[in-house]
Amino acid sequence: MTLEAQHVSYSIHDQRILHEVSIQIKEKQFVGLIGPNGSGKSTLLKNMYRLLKPESGTILLNEKDILQQSSKSIAKNLAVVSQETPLLFDFQVIDLVSMGRTPHKKLFELDHEDDFRIVKEALSQTGIAHLETRSFSSLSGGEKKRVMVARALAQQAQVIILDEPTNHLDIQHQLQLMDLIQTLHLTVVAALHDLNIAAMYCDTIYVLQQGRIVHYGTPEEVLTPAVLWEVFGVHADIQMHHLTGRPYLTYVSEQFTKIAPKETSTIQIT
Structure with missing residues (x-):
């Protein structure tokens, strides 16, 4: 199951939020979206799960236009964990x-034995089985996030969209959640703020800035001092972690350095 955005543009009150954005998530690939606040990550995801309709361009779910598919068909194949879930x-x-x-x-079909089993398994996988009789409104932000992930898992979709999935979670539950998502071998696209989380779990990373894709590639290709300075305006020391074999970022305050990082080779879209 694949998911793709082709030349998607979107505006709010005549202000262009997305500019001809194209990304591709291949089957069982974990793709990350990173970028500063307001860069268009959440807006892109909302277009990809049909909460918003592109001004131009196309969203393809399994190579078919998502706007031409029924809501039930989409829900069978695509699950969403958004930043906020008002009820x-x-x-x-x-x-x-x-x-x-x-x-x-x-x-009007009632739940069957298989439904109960799938729901219980989702509760167990996300570590919230002990909360099953609790009121949703009584939970902490992190607990609410795990409930919504459990609901997505119970949906048994092959594609999952995650908008800031680690928001509100402590570090232990961040890693447990990302480990779980990775081991399910689903097609995943996630907007992420934590660049070390993106480096650890993503196969491909797209960098958004002011509604445009400005870089894309593997974590090693994208997460460089030059890109972090260009896009985020921060200095960073980047090493290969001896356990994960992935980039690991350490940020450096400007008070300790006055020199912008030297240019490094990155994949860039012009």
Whole structure:
């Protein structure tokens, strides 16, 4: 199952937010979106899961235009964990996670033994089985995030979109969640603020700046001192971690350095 954005543009009140953005997530690939606040990451994801409609361009889910597919068909194949999930009514955790089974049910069809098993497994995988009878509104921000991930897992989609999935989570649960997502071998696209998390888990990283893709490639190709200075305006020392074999970033305050990083070779779209 693949997901692709082709030349997507989007505006709000005549202000262009996305400019001809194209990204491709191949089957079972983990793709990260990084960039400063306001660079267009969340807007791009919302276009990709049909919450917003592109002003121009096309979103393809498994090589088919997402706007030409039914909501139920999309929900069977694509799950979303957004930054915020406002609810009109409060639910128990287990009921909310069970909603992930809805795309697989006929109208008024009751849950079956397999549905209960899948929901229980999702609760266990995300470490929230002990919260199943709790009210969603009574949970902490991190607990709420894990409930929404559990609902996405119960959906059993082959493509998952994650918008700041580690937001509100302590470091242990950040790593547990990202490990879980990686081991499921799904097609994943995630907007990430933590660049070390992006370096550790992503196969490919796209860098957005002011609504445009300005760099893309592997973590080693993209996460360089020159790119971090250009896009984020920060100094960073980057080493290859001896355990992960991936880049590891250490940020340096400007008070300790007055020299911008030298240019390094990166993949750049002009």
